[in-house]
Every structure is written in structure tokens, then in C-alpha cells.
Amino acid sequence: MANADAISSLELRSLVTSTGRLELSLQRVTVAPPAPAEVVVRIEASPINPSDLGLLLGSADMATIAAGGSPDAPTLTATVPADRLAGLARRLDQSMPVGNEGAGVVVAAGSEAQALVGKTVAMFGGAMYTQYRKIAAADCLVLPDGTSPADGASCFVNPLTALGMVETMRREGHTALVHTAAASNLGQMLVRICLEDGIALVNIVRSAEQAQLLRDIGARWVCDSTAPTFADDLTDALAETGATIGFDAIGGGRLAGTILNCMEAALSRNATGYSRYGSPIRKQVYVYGSLDTGPVEIVRNAGMAWSVGGWLLPWFLEKVGPETGARLRRRVVDGLKTTFASRYSAEISLAEALRPENVAAYGKRATGAKYLINPNKGLT
Numbered sequence: 001m002a003n004a005d006a007i008s009s010l011e012l013r014s015l016v017t018s019t020g021r022l023e024l025s026l027q028r029v030t031v032a033p034p035a036p037a038e039v040v041v042r043i044e045a046s047p048i049n050p051s052d053l054g055l056l057l058g059s060a061d062m063a064t065i066a067a068g069g070s071p072d073a074p075t076l077t078a079t080v081p082a083d084r085l086a087g088l089a090r091r092l093d094q095s096m097p098v099g100n101e102g103a104g105v106v107v108a109a110g111s112e113a114q115a116l117v118g119k120t121v122a123m124f125g126g127a128m129y130t131q132y133r134k135i136a137a138a139d140c141l142v143l144p145d146g147t148s149p150a151d152g153a154s155c156f157v158n159p160l161t162a163l164g165m166v167e168t169m170r171r172e173g174h175t176a177l178v179h180t181a182a183a184s185n186l187g188q189m190l191v192r193i194c195l196e197d198g199i200a201l202v203n204i205v206r207s208a209e210q211a212q213l214l215r216d217i218g219a220r221w222v223c224d225s226t227a228p229t230f231a232d233d234l235t236d237a238l239a240e241t242g243a244t245i246g247f248d249a250i251g252g253g254r255l256a257g258t259i260l261n262c263m264e265a266a267l268s269r270n271a272t273g274y275s276r277y278g279s280p281i282r283k284q285v286y287v288y289g290s291l292d293t294g295p296v297e298i299v300r301n302a303g304m305a306w307s308v309g310g311w312l313l314p315w316f317l318e319k320v321g322p323e324t325g326a327r328l329r330r331r332v333v334d335g336l337k338t339t340f341a342s343r344y345s346a347e348i349s350l351a352e353a354l355r356p357e358n359v360a361a362y363g364k365r366a367t368g369a370k371y372l373i374n375p376n377k378g379l380t
Contacts (some may be wrong), residue, residue, distance in 0.1 A: 007108070007132045008028060008031075009029050010029075010131050010375065011026065011028075012129035012350050012353060012354075012373075013025055013096060014055060014056050015093070016060075017092065020079060020085055022076075023077050024075065024076040025073075025074075026074065027095070034108055036110040036112040037110055037112045038110050039106045039135060039136075040108040041102075042106075044103065044149035044376055045152070045347075045373075046372070047101065047154045047373070049157050049158070051157060051289075053362075053365065058091070059080055059084040061081055062363055065078045066078070074355070076354045076356065076359065097130065099126065100124060101122070101124045101125075103120065103155070104121070104133075104376075105119070106121055120143045121140040121152075122140070122156065123156075125139055131375045147337075153342070154185070154342040155333070155336060155340060160313055161186055161288070166197065168286070168311070169199075174244050175199075175243075175244075176201065177200075177201060177245050178202040178204065178238070179246070180247070181204075181250060182204055182219075184367055185343065191203065191219045192217065195218050196339065200220075200221065201219070202223065202234070202246075204225055204255070213367075223237055234258070238262055247288055248286065251289055253292050253297060257297060257299050261299065263306075264278055264301065264303050275303075278302065281305060282305045284306070284308075285307070285308050286310065287309070288311040288312065291365055344370050346358075349375070352377075
């Protein structure tokens with residue numbers, strides 16, 4: 001299929017109506033022939049990341065989910081509560097493609113990109129839950145020989161986010177960092193990066209089992225937020241490491257504020273005098289995820305030198321520029337099967353992605369339950 005013919009492709013779409021109804025479906029679309037500097041990729045692996053779920057599920061109440069359609073053309077519907085529609089105003093009544101990243105084999109290319117035909121590539125750019133994706137050749141990352149699409153499917157979002165955290169830490173003058181929901185695939189990558197680079201990393205997890213998982217791969221500082229001694233354990237770890245920047249995947253609740261307060265408590269241990277304004281050393285927490293969609297609650301006990309803000313990978317890459325981005329991507333490719341390896345609990349087809357039991361499983365965003373969509377599963 002290396003010629004420049006139009007291709008029919010099945011694509012997963014998400015629609016939220018102005019009446020408060022989520023509709024997931026598979027639609028047949030036509031992929032036009034590639035322009036001179038474009039390629040068409042047969043996608044064979046695309047992960048379901050937490051960042052994908054917001055667009056896919058549209059803040060719907062999953063308790064109201066209902067299956068419909070047929071086995072070959074399934075649909076899924078759910079109710080979006082009225083108080084959540086305002087936050088979705090700009091997407092209402094628009095059928096939207098889903099999937100931030102993916103990998104597959106180039107099956108067609110324009111005149112300037114013929115060298116990519118037959119190559120296995122990874123991509124980042126949205127609309128990846130589809131059988132065929134047309135994209136600029138410059139936006140493809142050619143994977144090393146012997147790398148499967150599944151190996152390369154998650155080589156953008158999680159790896160570059162983890163590397164971006166370390167890069168942000170360095171650029172802002174910090175020397176150690178804190179990470180929440182740290183037993184995730186991304187969190188395990190960050191542990192390995194920090195071990196390689198000699199960076200002290202304080203990991204916050206939500207169970208003793210998750211804590212042990214990280215210790216087994218070499219993590220030194222692990223704090224269980226469900227333990228009765230959590231605040232004391234965290235303060236001790238912060239005092240030992242000197243961490244003054246954190247990245248929070250939870251978002252809502254009091255965890256970000258607890259991190260700031262414990263940072264202040266750790267810094268005060270070495271204070272030589274009293275100041276009602278607290279330590280002058282700036283403490284920063286970046287919220288980069290929304291596992292808890294509630295408000296961020298800050299109980300102010302961290303002095304005056306602190307900040308809470310948002311952090312997003314595309315904006316970070318835009319800020320640091322193409323040279324730094326290329327350097328980080330090279331490191332990902334070099335460590336694709338080691339430092340940046342991802343593990344999946346299930347590989348599903350596009351139709352299987354709309355089964356209620358699968359939505360319930362990957363919608364939990366549970367550690368160790370990462371799903372991989374293969375849009376061409378079962379097809380030749």
C-alpha cells in the first residue's frame with residue numbers, strides 16, 4: 001500500500017451533546033493521500049493514558065453507562081451531569097477523535113518521505129485511536145530495528161513528561177523532587193531516570209503494595225499517603241533530600257498543600273531563627289494530572305515562599321524549544337526497552353474499547369491496569 005491512494009479507516013469518536021449525553025462510537029473516515037512531506041501510518045498500538053480519558057469520557061457519570069449498536073459497530077452512551085457541562089462548553093456537539101500517541105508502520109508516503117515506507121514509527125499529535133493516521137513525516141519518530149509498535153506506543157507522553165519534570169527541576173534551580181501517584185508507569189520511569197542521573201526523588205503512593213513495588217525497582221524514599229505517619233514520613237524524606245519542587249498527578253484535595261507544608265516543616269528544621277513569614281526558599285508544586293477532579297485545597301502553613309501551578313507537556317516542549325525536545329527524544333529512543341519500557345495489562349481492539357467492562361477497567365486509572373488499543377487487531 002505504498003502508493004498514494006485514499007484509505008478507508010475506522011476511527012473511535014467521542015461526542016458530548018449540549019443536552020448532557022456522552023456518545024462513543026466507531027466511524028468510517030477516508031484518509032486522503034499524503035502530501036509530499038506526509039505519511040500514512042497503519043496504527044498497531046496506542047495506549048489509553050489518563051490524559052486521554054478526559055477527552056474520551058467527557059466527565060460523564062460512568063454509573064450511567066449503556067451499551068448499544070452491534071458487535072461490529074458498537075456504541076456507548078452515558079450521562080454528563082449538568083454541573084459539568086460548563087467546563088466542556090467548547091467541545092459540545094462536536095464529534096472528536098481521541099488518542100494522544102501511537103505507533104505503527106508507514107504504509108504510504110509523499111514524494112519527500114518515501115524513505116519512511118515500511119518503517120515502524122511512533123507519533124504524538126492526537127486522533128490515534130484509528131486504523132490509519134496521516135501525519136507530517138517530521139512528526140514521526142523512527143524506532144530502532146526490532147522495535148515493535150507496542151514497544152514504541154508510549155514513547156512520548158509518559159517518557160517526555162518524566163524527563164520534563166527533571167528538566168523543569170534543573171531549570172528552576174531545585175536539586176530534588178517529589179512525585180505523587182508514583183507507582184504508575186510514568187512514576188516507575190521517573191524512578192529509573194532519577195537513579196540513572198543521581199537525583200533524589202521522594203515518591204508518594206497510595207498503598208503499602210505500591211510502596212513495595214517502587215522499592216523493588218530501587219526507590220529509596222517512598223511515602224504511603226494512607227499511613228497514619230504519612231506527614232511525618234514525608235517531612236523526614238524532604239529534610240533528607242532537600243526536595244523543594246513536586247509534581248502532582250492527583251490534582252484535587254489537600255495533597256498539594258500537604259506537600260508544601262511538609263517542605264516548610266523540613267526547611268524549618270535547619271532554621272537559625274524565627275520568621276513569621278517562614279523560609280525564604282521557594283517551594284513549588286505543579287499539578288499535571290486530575291485523578292481527583294475536585295478543587296485543590298491549600299491549608300496555608302507553608303510560609304510565604306510557595307506556589308501551586310499547572311504543568312502540561314506540550315507547553316513545556318514549546319517553552320524549551322526544538323533542540324531540547326530532540327535531546328529528550330533521543331534519550332527515550334536509547335532507553336525504550338529499559339528506562340522507558342511500558343507494561344500493559346490488556347491489548348484491545350477499537351470495538352473492545354467500547355465494551356462497558358473494559359471502560360470500567362481502564363476508566364479507573366488504576367496502577368498496573370494500563371490498556372493498549374490496537375486499532376487493527378484481528379485484521380490482516
